[in-house]
Amino acid sequence: DAGITQSPRYKITETGRQVTLMCHQTWSHSYMFWYRQDLGHGLRLIYYSAAADITDKGEVSDGYVVSRSKTENFPLTLESATRSQTSVYFCASIHNPGTDTQYFGPGTRLTVL
Amino acid sequence: KQEVTQIPAALSVPEGENLVLNCSFTDSAIYNLQWFRQDPGKGLTSLLLIQSSQREQTSGRLNASLDKSSGRSTLYIAASQPGDSATYLCAVTGGGNKLTFGTGTQLKVEL
Numbered sequence: 001d002a003g004i005t006q007s008p009r010y011k012i013t014e015t016g017r018q019v020t021l022m023c024h025q026t027w028s029h030s031y032m033f034w035y036r037q038d039l040g041h042g043l044r045l046i047y048y049s050a051a052a053d054i055t056d057k058g059e060v061s062d063g064y065v066v067s068r069s070k071t072e073n074f075p076l077t078l079e080s081a082t083r084s085q086t087s088v089y090f091c092a093s094i095h096n097p098g099t100d101t102q103y104f105g106p107g108t109r110l111t112v113l
Numbered sequence: 114k115q116e117v118t119q120i121p122a123a124l125s126v127p128e129g130e131n132l133v134l135n136c137s138f139t140d141s142a143i144y145n146l147q148w149f150r151q152d153p154g155k156g157l158t159s160l161l162l163i164q165s166s167q168r169e170q171t172s173g174r175l176n177a178s179l180d181k182s183s184g185r186s187t188l189y190i191a192a193s194q195p196g197d198s199a200t201y202l203c204a205v206t207g208g209g210n211k212l213t214f215g216t217g218t219q220l221k222v223e224l
Binding site for chain 1: 144145147149154155156157158159162164202204206209210211212213214215216217
């Protein structure tokens with residue numbers, strides 16, 4: 001199906017484990033983004049990518065790593081999960097940020113015990 | 114650093130009422146402003162996008178205005194319905210082509 005998908009939708013892990021959240025879009029959008037949403041903070045940008053092999057840090061990037069070897073995929077890895085990384089994570093994509101709207105995935109709810 | 118504020122944080126209105134949601138931003142150097150809707154446990158759905166050169170956009174019962182110089186936007190919802198109950202988020206695209214979000218207004222439309 002066309003669109004933007006995230007997997008898994010729900011994940012429970014333990015402190016110190018490595019976790020990878022997947023994001024896939026079928027539009028060949030150039031730009032992709034990762035956000036986290038927490039009560040009281042709204043959505044905050046973790047990382048973004050302007051094209052394959054081009055990534056940059058956002059507002060809250062500490063403890064996260066991304067890669068983008070293919071245009072359609074943008075995985076987010078928590079290298080050593082901490083309880084403060086318990087959150088809902090959203091992936092988004094867009095063709096032209098200056099003129100277009102961002103399309104969001106359904107989110108991944110991550111709980112770190 | 115861009116900051117986006119939404120007032121009120123929560124709003125409850127009876128069905129049929131017209132209502133206004135407010136959004137303000139601190140840095141007027143934006144490319145565009147967007148309004149999103151988020152239902153509980155779901156992702157964000159774009160409602161309206163206003164380019165920095167535009168003053169307003171309309172879609173059905175929704176009308177969004179933008180006053181870039183004063184750093185303000187409003188989302189007007191006409192004849193509200195229970196199905197409009199959701200959280201409404203305002204976001205601006207600024208330097209680096211990045212979105213900065215407000216914390217949202219949680220709307221409940223009661224029968």
